[in-house]
Amino acid sequence: MKLRQRLAMEWLAVALLASCVVAALTSWESLSRLDNLVYDQLSAIDRPTPPSEILIVKIDEDSLAAYGKWPWSRQRHVELFDQLAVGDPAAIGFDILLSEPGDPEDDARLAQSIAGNRDLYLPLHFVFPGSNGAEYDVKQPIEPLRQAAAGIGHVNLAIDTDGVVRRAALCFGDKAAKEDWPHLIELIYRAVHRQPSPAYDRLEDCEKRLLMPFADRGSYTSVSYAALAEGQVPLTFLQDKIILIGATANGLGDQYPVPLGDGGTLAGVEIMANLFGAIARDDFVLPLSFPQQLALSLLPTWILLIGFWRWRPRTTIIVSFGLILAILLSSVLLMQFQLWLAPAAALVGVILVYPIWGWRRLQATSDFMDSELQNFHRSSVDIPIMRPDLGPVDVITGQAEKLTHAISHIRDLRRFINDALSNLPDPMFITDLDGKVKFVNRLAQTGMEDGAQDLALDDMLDRFVSPTDLQGVHEYLDLKNRPTKHDYVDFTSLDGQIFAMRRAPVVSDDGVLRGHIHYLADITEVAHAAQQREEVLELLSHDMRAPQAAILALLDGKEPDDTTSRIEDHARRTLALADNFVGLARIESSEFEGEDILLAELVAEANDSLWPLSNARSIVCELEDQSDGAFISGEPSSLYRSFVNLIDNAIKYSPHGGKVEITIRVTELDRQPHVSVSVADQGSGMSDEMLGQLFERFASDDREAHSSIKGAGLGLNFVAKVIERHGGHIRGENRRSGGACFTVVLPLAPEIESQDD
Amino acid sequence: MRIAIADDDPEIIEFLGKIVEGLGYVYSGYVDGTSLTNALLRDTFDLVILDWNMPGKTGMEILQWMASAVEDCPPVVMMTSRTAKQDVSDALNAGADDYITKPEDKNVIAARINALLRRNSGASAMEPTAEYGDYRLNRIEQTVRHGDKEIALTAKEFELADLMFRNRDRTLSRRYIMETVWRTNAHLATRTLDMHVSRIRSKLALKPENGFRIFTVFGYGYRLETLGNGG
Numbered sequence: 001m002k003l004r005q006r007l008a009m010e011w012l013a014v015a016l017l018a019s020c021v022v023a024a025l026t027s028w029e030s031l032s033r034l035d036n037l038v039y040d041q042l043s044a045i046d047r048p049t050p051p052s053e054i055l056i057v058k059i060d061e062d063s064l065a066a067y068g069k070w071p072w073s074r075q076r077h078v079e080l081f082d083q084l085a086v087g088d089p090a091a092i093g094f095d096i097l098l099s100e101p102g103d104p105e106d107d108a109r110l111a112q113s114i115a116g117n118r119d120l121y122l123p124l125h126f127v128f129p130g131s132n133g134a135e136y137d138v139k140q141p142i143e144p145l146r147q148a149a150a151g152i153g154h155v156n157l158a159i160d161t162d163g164v165v166r167r168a169a170l171c172f173g174d175k176a177a178k179e180d181w182p183h184l185i186e187l188i189y190r191a192v193h194r195q196p197s198p199a200y201d202r203l204e205d206c207e208k209r210l211l212m213p214f215a216d217r218g219s220y221t222s223v224s225y226a227a228l229a230e231g232q233v234p235l236t237f238l239q240d241k242i243i244l245i246g247a248t249a250n251g252l253g254d255q256y257p258v259p260l261g262d263g264g265t266l267a268g269v270e271i272m273a274n275l276f277g278a279i280a281r282d283d284f285v286l287p288l289s290f291p292q293q294l295a296l297s298l299l300p301t302w303i304l305l306i307g308f309w310r311w312r313p314r315t316t317i318i319v320s321f322g323l324i325l326a327i328l329l330s331s332v333l334l335m336q337f338q339l340w341l342a343p344a345a346a347l348v349g350v351i352l353v354y355p356i357w358g359w360r361r362l363q364a365t366s367d368f369m370d371s372e373l374q375n376f377h378r379s380s381v382d383i384p385i386m387r388p389d390l391g392p393v394d395v396i397t398g399q400a401e402k403l404t405h406a407i408s409h410i411r412d413l414r415r416f417i418n419d420a421l422s423n424l425p426d427p428m429f430i431t432d433l434d435g436k437v438k439f440v441n442r443l444a445q446t447g448m449e450d451g452a453q454d455l456a457l458d459d460m461l462d463r464f465v466s467p468t469d470l471q472g473v474h475e476y477l478d479l480k481n482r483p484t485k486h487d488y489v490d491f492t493s494l495d496g497q498i499f500a501m502r503r504a505p506v507v508s509d510d511g512v513l514r515g516h517i518h519y520l521a522d523i524t525e526v527a528h529a530a531q532q533r534e535e536v537l538e539l540l541s542h543d544m545r546a547p548q549a550a551i552l553a554l555l556d557g558k559e560p561d562d563t564t565s566r567i568e569d570h571a572r573r574t575l576a577l578a579d580n581f582v583g584l585a586r587i588e589s590s591e592f593e594g595e596d597i598l599l600a601e602l603v604a605e606a607n608d609s610l611w612p613l614s615n616a617r618s619i620v621c622e623l624e625d626q627s628d629g630a631f632i633s634g635e636p637s638s639l640y641r642s643f644v645n646l647i648d649n650a651i652k653y654s655p656h657g658g659k660v661e662i663t664i665r666v667t668e669l670d671r672q673p674h675v676s677v678s679v680a681d682q683g684s685g686m687s688d689e690m691l692g693q694l695f696e697r698f699a700s701d702d703r704e705a706h707s708s709i710k711g712a713g714l715g716l717n718f719v720a721k722v723i724e725r726h727g728g729h730i731r732g733e734n735r736r737s738g739g740a741c742f743t744v745v746l747p748l749a750p751e752i753e754s755q756d757d
Numbered sequence: 758m759r760i761a762i763a764d765d766d767p768e769i770i771e772f773l774g775k776i777v778e779g780l781g782y783v784y785s786g787y788v789d790g791t792s793l794t795n796a797l798l799r800d801t802f803d804l805v806i807l808d809w810n811m812p813g814k815t816g817m818e819i820l821q822w823m824a825s826a827v828e829d830c831p832p833v834v835m836m837t838s839r840t841a842k843q844d845v846s847d848a849l850n851a852g853a854d855d856y857i858t859k860p861e862d863k864n865v866i867a868a869r870i871n872a873l874l875r876r877n878s879g880a881s882a883m884e885p886t887a888e889y890g891d892y893r894l895n896r897i898e899q900t901v902r903h904g905d906k907e908i909a910l911t912a913k914e915f916e917l918a919d920l921m922f923r924n925r926d927r928t929l930s931r932r933y934i935m936e937t938v939w940r941t942n943a944h945l946a947t948r949t950l951d952m953h954v955s956r957i958r959s960k961l962a963l964k965p966e967n968g969f970r971i972f973t974v975f976g977y978g979y980r981l982e983t984l985g986n987g988g
Contacts, residue, residue, distance in 0.1 A: 542810055545838040546766060549859035553772035556863050575860070595976075598951040604958060605973055611965035611984075612862075625959070629952055636975035 003368040010360040014353060015305045019298060022349040026297045027290070031344035036162055038328070038343055040259040042335050043213060043285075050215040051280050053090065053192075054273050055241040056222035058248040066226035070252055074098075074106045080229050080245075081113040081120065087238025091119040091191040093184050095155055095246030095254075095269045098122060099139040111148035119191040121184050122146065123155040126172060138174055150191060153184030157256060157271065158209045164257045165266075167209035168275045168284070170200050180206045185275045188242055197279045211285035211340055212278040214258055217266070220273045222248075242276065244269050287340045296341055300327055301349035308357055316354065323350045362396065369399045376406050426522070430506060431457050432515040466492045477503060490523070498527040533589065541582045548575045580714035583641055584721060592725055594633035596749055599675055600625040600664050602636060606643035607662060610651060618657045621647065626665040630675040633749040638722045645715040646679045646742050653683035653740065666748070669729070673748040680741040685734035694732045695720035719744075758782040758874060759801070763793040763819075764808040764836065769859070773806060773836075776863050780870060790814025794822060802831050804873055809837035809848070820851050832873045846976040855928050865926075868983050872926035889922045890968040890983070892961065901961060908960055913938060918957050921971075921981040930978040954979055 025031050057080075059070075067076060077096075084092060101107060114120050122141045130137040146152060158167040172181045182190075182200065189197045199210060223233050225245070246269025247254045255265040266274075278284050288296065300323040307319055327343045327350070334341045421428070422441050430439040435457040457477075465473050469491035476489035488502040500523045506515045551571040555564050607621050614621050650660045661680045668674060686694070695716050716732075719742075723730045728746035735741045762773050762784050770786035777784040785800075787793040790813035797805070805823075809816040816835055823830055832854040837844065839858075848856050854873055857866060887894045893902045899915040901908045910918060916938045921929070931950060935941055939949075954971060963969040965984050972980045 542838045545859065546810070549838055550766050550768040550772075552860040553769055556772060557775060571860075596948055596951070598948075598955055601951065601955050601958070601973065604964075605971065608965050608970045608972075611970070615965070629955065631948060631951075636973070640975070 003364065006364045006368065007361065010364050011305070011308065011357070014357045014360055015302075017356065018301050018305065018349055018353040021352060022297050022301055022345050023294060025345040025348055026294050026342075029342075031342070031348065032160070033162055034344040035342040036160060036164065036166070036259070038331065039166065039211070039340065040164075040261055042332055043259060044261045045332070045335075046213075048213050048215050048277055048281060048283060050220045050273065050277050052221070053240065053242050054220055054276060055089075055238070055243050056220050056248075056269055056273055057225050057228055057243055057245040058222050058267070058269070059096075059225045059246065059252065061249045061251075062227070063225035063229075064249050064251070066230070070247070070249075074102055074110045076229075078106075078110050078113040080225070081110075081117055083229065083231070083235070084120075084238060084243060085113075085116040085118075087235040087241075088118070089238045089241045089243045091121065091150075091188040091242050092117055093121050093123075093153075093188050093242070093244045093272060095123055095184070095244065095272060097125055097139060098141040098145050099125070101142045107142060107144050111144035114145060114148035117150075119150040119188070120148075121151050121153055121187050121191070122149040123184050124152045124181060126154065126156050126174070134176070138177070151187045152181070153187040154181040155184050155268065155272065157268065159256070164259055165271055166211055166259050168212045168278065169207075169209055170197075170279075171203055171206040171208075173206040183275065185272050185279060188276065189279050192242065198282050199279055199284050210278075211287065212275055213283055213285065214260055214266070214274045215277060217260055217262070217264065220270060244272055244276075246270075246272070283338055285335060285338050285340045287342070288334075293342060293345075296330070297345040297349060300346050301353050304350060304353055305357075308361075313358070320350055320354045366396055366399060369403060373399065373402050373406060376409075427520045428518060429460075429520075430515055430517045433513065438515065464493055466494050468492070473501065476501070490527070496524075497522060498524045530589070533585070537582050537585050540578050540585075544578045545575055548572075548578075577714060579641065580645070580718045583638055584714060584718050587635075587638055587721055587725055593635065594726075594749075595636065596631050597634050597636050597639065599630055599632050599677065599746065600627050602640055603643050603662060603664055603677055606640055607647055609644060610647050613648070614651050614660070617651070617654075619651055619654050619660060620658075621651070621660045621662060623662045624664070626663070627675050628666060630664075630666055631749040632675060632726070632746045634726050634746065635722075638718075639726070642719040642722045642744075643677070643679075645719050646744070649715060650679050650681035650683075650740070650742075654681045655683065658682040667745065669745055669747075674728075674745050675748055676743055676745045678741055678743040680735055680739060682739045685738055686732065686740050691732065691734070695730065758803045760784045760804045760806065760870070761787065761793060761796060761800075761802040762806045763787040763790065763811060763816075764806075765789065765811045766808075769808070769836070772863075773866070776867050777870065779863075780867055782874075790816075790819050794819060794826075797823065797827050804870065805831055805833045806870075807833055807835055807853075809835060809839060809844070817848065817851060820848070820853055824852050834869065834873065843976070845974060849928065849930065849974070849977050864984075865982065868926040872924070887922065889925065892922065892969075894919055894922060903961060903967070910957075910960060914953060914957055914960070917953050918961060921957070921979065925969075925981045925983050928974050928978055928980040932978075934978065 029035075064070060077094075081092075098110075114122070122145060124141065125139040126136045127139055128136045140146060140152065141149065154169070154172040156169055156172050157165050158169045160166055168183070170183050170186055172183070173179070174181060182196075186197055186200050227233055246267060248267040248269060254268040256268065256271060257263070258266040258271065260266070287293070303323060304316065304320060307316055311319065324347055327341075327346045331341045331343045421439070424441060428441050429437050432438050437455050437457060437460060461470065461473060473489050473491050488500045490498060490500050492498050500521045502519045502521075504517050504519070505513055506517050508514050548571045552568060555568050555571075558564050604623055604625075607623055610621070647660065647662065654660055659682055661678075663676075663678050663680075665676055666673065667676045720730055723744050723746070726746050728744060730742065730744050732740060732742045758781075760777050760782055762770050762777070764770050764773070764786075765788055767786070767788060770788070774784050774786060782803075785796065785802075787796060788811075790811045792813075793805075793807075794814065807816045807819060811819075814822070816837070820833060820835070823833065833852070835848045835853040835856040836859060837848070837856060839845075845856055845858070855869055857869060883896065885895070885897050887896070891904050894900075894915075895902070896919065899910070899912060901910060901915065901918060917934065920934065920937055931947070934950060954973075957963065958971050963971050963981070968984050970982045970984060972982050974980060
């Protein structure tokens with residue numbers, strides 16, 4: 001896999017994981033302890049001042065000391081309520097449960113006393129768990145008191161999972177009775193302000209809990225129950241006050257942990273006082289809605305995730321710390337607007353995502369470097385470059401060192417290639433796919449312009465190649481599939497030098513064609529040498545043959561006698577020598593070009609051509625063709641000449657009236673179909689010395705020739721060369737029955753579709 | 758019949774001249790290309806025997822010049838000491854009617870000259886039967902009798918044999934044979950022609966003992982040569 005894809009996958013995985021973790025943490029509130037800790041610290045920054053109209057009447061240790069152990073008789077409260085009624089407070093909240101009926105007379109007396117107060121509110125309690133399997137029981141004040149009170153409000157506390165009271169339940173729904181109970185304090189607010197509190201109005205759901213700010217401990221005005229009851233407080237002090245009566249003595253158990261940062265508790269009545277303050281100031285802190293909370297928790301994580309693509313690791317880590325600060329800061333800021341952003345999920349997201357991504361990225365990069373380095377080593381060219389010794393280090397450092405080494409290796413390689421190319425003895429140039437010349441080397445020495453760089457190839461050729469050869473060069477360059485033979489083009493430059501140009505593709509490592517490389521070889525001298533050779537061959541072929549032909553023509557009219565026949569023999573021998581020599585020279589200098597040949601026909605014609613010779617000595621040349629129309633791929637002229645040589649030899653060394661047997665048959669050699677031609681005579685055979693050097697050039701044939709013509713010397717050497725050139729074999733041996741036998745084996749031509757009539 | 762012989766070697770001209778006179782014709786000899794071309798412009802010949810290598814103009818140049826400059830061009834035989842296969846086929850493809858490689862037997866030369874003149878005089882009407890040496894062709898029954906032996910041939914084999922007998926001692930191009938016998942000018946089936954020629958050779962026993970010999974001109978075509986009194 002490519003590094004990019006791998007990293008993208010890894011990134012996606014990390015992003016998904018981080019998002020899921022953050023979302024899960026947000027929705028399960030599993031980090032609430034951490035959030036609470038932050039909340040408690042933040043809420044301490046700006047504590048509200050308590051409203052002055054609140055007066056807490058504490059049932060404290062002093063009161064217990066004064067009136068005996070709890071619970072007191074209801075008569076005790078009657079006295080207080082009567083006393084309060086005189087003081088004319090704005091409202092009274094009595095945070096003592098009066099749910100058990102006592103002495104009916106006392107209860108009636110209390111009800112009367114309650115009714116004597118303008119706005120005295122009594123509490124109702126939900127008790128969890130309820131009796132008989134109910135979720136809760138609703139504990140109301142007993143009937144006469146309920147009637148007497150201005151209203152009944154619930155006083156349940158919303159206790160967080162850590163047991164701390166941070167929230168207030170302005171409303172408590174009795175689901176069984178389908179009845180919503182406002183908080184006692186809410187009722188007091190309504191009594192004072194003649195309307196529901198704005199916070200209550202805003203409640204879209206009775207179950208909604210609001211975070212309330214707490215004033216500093218002891219900042220509410222309070223008096224001891226006993227002090228008030230004993231009349232130690234002037235009654236005018238009660239005028240227009242909101243009086244909250246409740247137990248504060250430790251032994252009474254109405255104490256709850258509160259987020260005051262000191263780990264201490266607060267009595268229920270004091271919490272209610274704080275609640276009133278919050279309602280009056282309307283400064284509840286509202287938790288963000290879940291979608292908002294989720295969005296804000298995910299935001300920093302995603303800022304980092306996106307930043308991973310853009311930023312360097314150092315930037316990323318700075319940004320990470322910045323984001324942690326920003327999250328906390330936004331919590332503080334939002335707090336000013338009475339909004340609570342729980343920062344823990346967002347913090348965990350940021351803290352989590354950076355190391356995970358760092359790990360995955362390192363892993364992916366490490367794997368990638370590993371595989372690339374392996375690839376590189378597999379394909380690296382062995383050039384003499386020193387390898388530094390690498391000591392033991394950790395994996396990543398090791399890879400980095402290897403990479404450094406690989407890069408320097410490539411640098412060396414590039415230098416090496418550059419040196420190699422520019423020091424090549426032959427000129428070359430490289431073109432890109434648009435035909436622009438991209439690299440030139442030593443073109444100056446060819447006479448091509450020095451400024452050939454970036455020239456179009458066609459323009460360069462126009463300036464350089466002679467017009468007669470231009471067409472051929474273009475044809476060569478236009479060829480899509482080059483034949484393996486003749487994979488070059490010869491041309492003469494404008495200043496008369498002769499070049500062979502070869503073009504080869506330049507291909508990238510993954511096989512894409514990038515351009516072409518053109519090699520030029522100055523073959524002027526070679527070409528001139530070839531031309532001279534051709535002239536020599538021409539001389540032999542024509543100018544040496546012509547006089548011999550003239551001699552034979554002269555003799556043709558003469559009466560044959562011993563002298564003329566010997567002159568004729570010599571002339572013919574010279575002709576054969578010239579033919580064999582020219583033939584040899586040609587096959588050594590030209591490329592093999594095979595064509596379809598019906599071998600039996602060729603041998604038959606070679607035999608026919610020698611008929612005058614054999615006929616003159618009454619020798620029968622018997623041709624037996626068992627080749628069944630076997631075709632071979634060959635060069636007819638040289639093969640024809642070869643068989644003429646072989647049969648001619650056989651006739652020469654045959655006794656008068658003898659028989660030359662020529663057999664053609666299909667055979668197999670190395671499991672490939674071949675065709676063999678054997679020529680056997682009835683002569684005296686060959687000496688061992690001769691057998692050893694049969695096919696060597698100028699091997700002397702020491703046999704006694706019956707013809708007056710001696711061997712031309714080059715005959716068998718020529719045959720051997722020709723047969724070898726055709727991919728065949730030749731062997732010469734003595735027959736057991738006497739006489740020499742030469743066997744030629746040639747590979748069969750591939751079958752082509754028969755087109756018979 | 759008047760025959761022009763051009764060769765830079767007077768010995769050869771004399772040799773060829775004797776052969777021509779032996780056939781009952783007259784000849785004019787030219788030792789260089791220029792004198793031959795001048796003569797060709799002034800005079801009329803029934804046949805030109807042309808040497809490949811001559812001072813003045815080479816045989817090939819004269820051949821090309823004749824094709825454009827001489828009206829009613831007489832047949833041309835190229836004489837050459839060159840043996841390269843390419844040279845021979847080049848000459849024939851350039852418009853020479855036949856070629857002879859020096860040195861050649863005088864009887865062969867005579868037969869080749871006759872073959873060209875025979876064609877040129879148009880004296881080869883299609884008789885129902887024809888005799889060539891010991892071979893008797895019956896064109897109606899499409900049979901060949903060799904001596905007293907009846908030889909069975911397929912239609913194509915007979916046509917090919919007939920074509921070669923009629924044009925004995927003349928080099929026929931493969932293309933000409935394919936167009937005449939198979940009536941196609943396609944280059945396909947080169948093996949087919951080789952196989953048919955081979956079958957005629959063996960069926961009719963066309964070998965020197967019987968006065969005939971089939972000769973392959975590599976890269977060009979075939980020639981049925983008459984030996985001895987075959988013509």
